[in-house]
Amino acid sequence: MATRDDAAPAPRHPVRLVVAGVDTFVGSDLCARCPQGEAGCCAAPPGVEWSDVGRVVLRGGRDFLIGEIAAGRLRPGPRGLNIARVEAPSGAKDARRCVYHGPAGCTIPPDRRAATCNHYLCDDGFAAGGEGEGDRTAARARRALDSLVARHGAWDRAIADEVRARWPGGPPWDGAFLDALGEALAGRIAAHGRARRA
Numbered sequence: 001m002a003t004r005d006d007a008a009p010a011p012r013h014p015v016r017l018v019v020a021g022v023d024t025f026v027g028s029d030l031c032a033r034c035p036q037g038e039a040g041c042c043a044a045p046p047g048v049e050w051s052d053v054g055r056v057v058l059r060g061g062r063d064f065l066i067g068e069i070a071a072g073r074l075r076p077g078p079r080g081l082n083i084a085r086v087e088a089p090s091g092a093k094d095a096r097r098c099v100y101h102g103p104a105g106c107t108i109p110p111d112r113r114a115a116t117c118n119h120y121l122c123d124d125g126f127a128a129g130g131e132g133e134g135d136r137t138a139a140r141a142r143r144a145l146d147s148l149v150a151r152h153g154a155w156d157r158a159i160a161d162e163v164r165a166r167w168p169g170g171p172p173w174d175g176a177f178l179d180a181l182g183e184a185l186a187g188r189i190a191a192h193g194r195a196r197r198a
């Protein structure tokens with residue numbers, strides 16, 4: 001299958017794209033040599049918001065979350081969970097970074113990360129991947145990113161309303177609550193699928 005317009009030059013750093021709904025992955029080998037610092041985006045990890053927590057639960061990670069909260073690597077916040085940051089090794093360009101960032105990159109699997117960790121690529125990555133020069137994979141990845149950002153944003157707002165209504169004093173962050181977040185996301189994914197087929 002062609003991934004470029006016939007006239008498009010080969011990108012210096014092709015965008016990698018695996019389309020898989022909320023598990024969609026977008027990446028580039030440019031990330032491993034990010035000019036912003038060796039941790040790249042992982043110097044400032046995204047929030048693990050309500051829909052992200054639900055996704056991890058749906059992928060079998062409920063006990064992982066409970067363990068990480070107990071260990072303090074994930075901290076409850078007003079929009080879900082916040083990933084702790086730790087001091088970078090001495091000599092590193094960035095002062096602090098995500099607690100899950102290791103010498104070879106992320107140390108947790110994609111199904112335990114915030115969805116943003118899997119589908120975000122910066123503008124430099126898209127440019128090096130041929131966006132604007134006719135590269136079809138870069139264009140598809142951009143559409144996937146925009147769509148996922150919009151979808152997760154809407155889901156997060158709706159699930160936040162549910163959390164406030166059901167747990168006005170704040171959620172308990174126990175297994176039952178995590179399961180409820182998984183169910184809340186599953187319902188929305190199913191509704192999205194029905195709407196696309198209609």
Ligand code: SF4
Binds near residue numbers: 041099100101105
């Ligand atoms: S969870 Fe992994 S991919 Fe996400 S910010 Fe942390 S190290 Fe980076």
